[in-house]
Amino acid sequence: MSKKDTGTFTVKAGLAQMLKGGVIMDVVTPEHAKIAEDAGACAVMALERVPSDIRATGGVARMSDPNIITAIIDCVSIPVMAKCRIGHFVEAQLLEALGVDYIDESEVLTPADESHHVNKNDFGVPFVCGCRNLGEALRRIGEGAAMIRTKGEAGTGNIVEAVRHMRTVMDEIRKLKNMPAEELMAEAKELGAPYELLKKISRTGKMPVVNFAAGGVATPADAALMMQLGADGVFVGSGIFKSSNPSAFAKSIVKAVTHYNDPAILAEVSKGLGAAMPGLEMSEIPAEELLAKRGW
Amino acid sequence: MTKKIGVLALQGAFAEHISILKKLGVETSEVRLPDELDGIDGLIIPGGESTTITKLMASYELADKIKSLGQSGLPIMGTCAGMILLANKVDTNGKLPTGLMDIEVKRNAFGRQVDSFEIDLDIPAIGKKPYHAIFIRAPRIESAGSNVEVLVKLPDGTIVAARDGNILTLAFHPELTRDSRLHKYFLDIVNRR
Numbered sequence: 001m002s003k004k005d006t007g008t009f010t011v012k013a014g015l016a017q018m019l020k021g022g023v024i025m026d027v028v029t030p031e032h033a034k035i036a037e038d039a040g041a042c043a044v045m046a047l048e049r050v051p052s053d054i055r056a057t058g059g060v061a062r063m064s065d066p067n068i069i070t071a072i073i074d075c076v077s078i079p080v081m082a083k084c085r086i087g088h089f090v091e092a093q094l095l096e097a098l099g100v101d102y103i104d105e106s107e108v109l110t111p112a113d114e115s116h117h118v119n120k121n122d123f124g125v126p127f128v129c130g131c132r133n134l135g136e137a138l139r140r141i142g143e144g145a146a147m148i149r150t151k152g153e154a155g156t157g158n159i160v161e162a163v164r165h166m167r168t169v170m171d172e173i174r175k176l177k178n179m180p181a182e183e184l185m186a187e188a189k190e191l192g193a194p195y196e197l198l199k200k201i202s203r204t205g206k207m208p209v210v211n212f213a214a215g216g217v218a219t220p221a222d223a224a225l226m227m228q229l230g231a232d233g234v235f236v237g238s239g240i241f242k243s244s245n246p247s248a249f250a251k252s253i254v255k256a257v258t259h260y261n262d263p264a265i266l267a268e269v270s271k272g273l274g275a276a277m278p279g280l281e282m283s284e285i286p287a288e289e290l291l292a293k294r295g296w
Numbered sequence: 297m298t299k300k301i302g303v304l305a306l307q308g309a310f311a312e313h314i315s316i317l318k319k320l321g322v323e324t325s326e327v328r329l330p331d332e333l334d335g336i337d338g339l340i341i342p343g344g345e346s347t348t349i350t351k352l353m354a355s356y357e358l359a360d361k362i363k364s365l366g367q368s369g370l371p372i373m374g375t376c377a378g379m380i381l382l383a384n385k386v387d388t389n390g391k392l393p394t395g396l397m398d399i400e401v402k403r404n405a406f407g408r409q410v411d412s413f414e415i416d417l418d419i420p421a422i423g424k425k426p427y428h429a430i431f432i433r434a435p436r437i438e439s440a441g442s443n444v445e446v447l448v449k450l451p452d453g454t455i456v457a458a459r460d461g462n463i464l465t466l467a468f469h470p471e472l473t474r475d476s477r478l479h480k481y482f483l484d485i486v487n488r489r
Contacts, residue, residue, distance in 0.1 A: 002426075004413035011412040014432045014472050018343050018376070021307040040351040042307060042344070077388055077403060078345055079433065101409035101433070124410045258306050258352055259328060 007124030012146035015079065015101065015126060016210035019043055019147075019233055023223065023254050024212070026050050026237040028068070030075040036240070039250030043079040043102070045235070046072040051108045051155030052238035052277065055289070061109045063091040069098050081128070086295045087113025089122070096125040102147070103127045105140075107294035108154045108237075117295065120144030130214065132165045132292055134172035134201075135191035139296070141209055142194045148207065150231075151292040152215015155238050157279035159216045159225065161292060166213055166229045177205040215292070218243070218276045220256030220269050227260035242277035249273055299486050302327040302336035304362075306352040308344015308377060312471035316479050330361045338371040338486040341378030343432070343469050346403065349377055350393050359393040366396040371462045371489060373482045379465035380435050387438075397463045398441030405436035405454075405467075419448050419457070422477040429456070429468040436467055462489070 022042025027033040033044050048064040049057065063084050073080045079101035084091035086105055091112070095103050105118050107130050120127040121144035129140035130151035137148045150169070152162030172191070179187060179202055188195040200208055213226030214235035223234045234257055236250075243249040252269040259265040301317055303310045305326035317324045317340075327333055339362065341349075353359040366372050366382075374382040380403060384395035387402045406413070412433055416426040429448075437455035440446060448457035448466075456467040462485060470478040 002416040004415050006411060006413045008414055010414060010430060010472065011409075011432055014430055014469065015409055015412065017309045017312060017472065018345065018432055020309060020311070020344070021305070022345060022348055037347060038351075040348045042348045078347055079409065096410065099408045099410070126409065254348065255352070255355065262328075 009144075009146060012126030013209050016128070016147035019079070019212075020210055021258060022233045023250075023257050024081065024233070024235045025240050025250060026235075027072060028241070030071045032241055032246075033072045033076045033080075035247050036250055037076045037078050039247060040254035041078060041250065042233070043081055044072065044076060045081045045083065045104065045237075046100070047083065050238040050241055051291075052157070052242055053155075054108060055155040055291075063088070063094065063109070066094065066098055069095070069100065073099055083109055084118070085109040086111040087116050087118060089118045092118050092123060092127075096123055100125065105129050105145075107151055107291045111294050117143055120146075128212070130292070130295065131169065133168045133191075135193045136296065137169060137207065137211070138191065138193035138197045141197060145209070147210050147212070149212040149214040149235055152213070152217075153282065153285075154215045154291050155280075156216050156282070156285070157218040157239060157242070157277040158282060159218070159222045160282060162213050162215045162217065162226060163229065165215075165292075166226060166231060169207070169211065170230045173201055173205065173207060176202045217253070218279065220252045220266060220273075223253045224256045224260040224266050227257055233257065238277050244274035249276070298323050299337040299483070300325060300335065301338045301340060301483075301486070302333060303340045303342060304349070304358075304378075306344075306358075307348045308342045309469065309471050310342045310344075313340050313342050313375075313479075316471060316476050320476055320479060320483065322483065327358075329356055330358055333358070333361055333365060336370075337489070338373070338482065339365070340482070341372065341374040341381050342471060343376035343378065346377040346380040349381060350391070353381070353393050354391070363394040363396060366394060366463060369462050369489065371464070371482065371485045372396065373464040373466070375466045375469055375471060376432065376434055379437075379467055382463055382465050397458070397460050397465055398444055399458060399465065400438040400440075401435045402438050403435050404433050406431060406434055409433060415450070417448055417450070417456075419478075421447050422481050427475060427477065428473055430472045431456075431468045434467045437465075
């Protein structure tokens with residue numbers, strides 16, 4: 001018998017594998033967290049404000065109040081995630097000390113460092129990071145991220161950016177799969193991504209870690225769309241608690257992610273939900289307020 | 297005749313189980329609805345979130361059918377969340393979907409994610425070579441009925457795998473390793489039925 005090894009990349013990436021086929025919901029109170037858990041969320045993201053409120057409020061968005069995070073940890077048995085600012089490794093240290101199960105180094109909060117992300121290999125707690133394309137995803141994995149999600153455009157209720165990012169990532173993976181070995185180094189230079197990870201993808205044809213969709217999911221159909229495009233699961237931010245009936249939307253989106261290839265069930269679970277969260281057209285958002293371009 | 301193993305595909309690491317079974321040359325199918333349980337020779341309930349899977353099992357009446365199939369002898373292997381879904385007593389409140397195995401299970405028994413771990417274990421039932429087991433927010437078996445065979449304990453005596461006839465439960469994740477001995481052990485149960 002040997003001793004226990006904790007904080008390994010296998011157990012970090014392994015928790016993300018256990019979240020697959022599931023829905024991770026943004027919550028701002030213990031009551032929200034309970035609604036999410038009862039609806040079948042596979043994890044919750046503990047926040048002070050959902051992204052659409054962060055967008056509306058403006059100013060500097062920081063890590064949530066530790067009291068809120070602790071209260072949410074205490075009231076549910078599913079994993080609890082929380083966000084730190086890009087590059088803010090002390091917020092990450094705090095979140096690890098609070099006992100969160102996953103840290104989202106997130107563009108939804110105001111970046112703390114415009115040049116560097118957190119060195120996620122330094123931590124025992126796993127990290128998920130956003131991406132717009134494969135190069136960005138692989139840079140984050142190179143820094144130790146054990147899970148990836150699309151950035152989409154959080155707080156808009158508009159799926160168009162998440163679709164763009166997921167299609168881009170999947171296209172780039174398909175391209176690598178068919179690429180002759182001698183072209184991989186030039187492609188690594190082009191993508192700005194670690195060569196070893198490119199070699200791995202070219203061999204397996206898959207993203208090396210779990211890849212969720214995020215940023216704009218507002219309906220069960222949005223969630224199933226992202227799954228059919230190749231997402232392993234879905235984050236829903238403002239889409240649950242900014243809808244007219246959070247519990248119904250939450251339950252319905254959970255079923256839509258499981259039965260994403262079954263149009264009859266998708267139609268059934270989409271009935272009678274009431275109004276989805278209000279949506280924002282991308283062209284109405286001033287360029288400096290776009291969240292997806294934060295980080296690199 | 298080749299055997300067909302169904303893998304409950306409501307949520308969690310079902311694709312990982314399917315990939316190992318395929319490498320072992322077994323026919324597999326994803327199970328999301330009750331009809332998809334027909335014609336299978338064994339069922340795997342994967343790791344995932346047990347509360348999520350419980351709710352999805354209830355919504356399309358899968359739980360009752362799995363329970364009756366298990367009672368009539370269908371081999372079922374549950375890993376991590378799957379162990380919770382097969383237990384007849386769990387520390388947290390809430391409805392138990394099948395209660396097929398006479399064990400009391402504690403959820404998240406080792407702490408939060410930072411306490412998740414890997415360890416080499418001796419599992420005599422699958423041979424002398426140590427088995428590298430991966431525990432992620434894992435449950436443990438607090439107590440087992442007299443008819444339940446304990447397969448593995450941690451060095452501190454914690455029970456982490458058990459078998460009761462056709463039902464096999466593991467607190468860890470054989471689907472996350474390249475060592476397929478536990479899947480072969482389960483297929484042995486299927487083939488002997």
